[in-house]
Amino acid sequence: MHWHLDVTFKEDANKTIDKRAAENLNIIRKWCISILKMIEIFRPKLSMKKKRFVISMNPAEFLEQVLAF
Template identity: 90%
Template sequence: MFLNDEEEKKKLKQKGLYKKTSEKSHGQIEIREYYHTEEIKWIACKNEWKGLKSVGMEEKTILKEGEKKKEYRYYISSLKEDIDLFSRAVRGHWSVESMHWYLDVTFKEDANRTLDKRAAENLNIIRKWCLSILKMVEIFRPKLSMKKKRFVISMNPSEFLEQVLDF
């Protein structure tokens, strides 16, 4: 694949279409390398994607307990070449995915069968609001899962309401 070619990666680095970030998270070091290009001539079915302007790749290296693991993610995009915007879009995409995962696991949102569209939208807003409160509780009870936080808060909601409102 085009973005797996080391020569192409080198060219993108020289053009400034490369970005590298490093952060410590969840007891591991995550190194992310982003590549972004408008070079899409090689894509056979590029005309099937309306607005396709570029492709990008995220190469993530995870270092944990002496082990090294690599993950590769590929993206098609309507963005012009802009490595900073591309890297923010990739990270933003995964934070949205993470939020949906929390909503499903913590609140079983995928199992919700509310038929009224407005009621479903209102419930979704309430769940997101509750999720933001649960994330604020992280400051006071950092080691609890979201489900356990819900339970702990339900046992004494006024205590946590005071903490969240005073924050």
């Protein structure tokens, strides 16, 4: 999972000083990865980073599909 967190969200570059905030961000990222794994967008073999990018470009289109999980 660490590899996915680092590649998809660049977690190693995170400079959060507050320990509680860093822990909360980690939990949010893991939650997002679990949702991205379940969603099928366009092609079944689309990478997590590309799925995240596609959703960010048009969030209204994918909002219902993302919130269904």
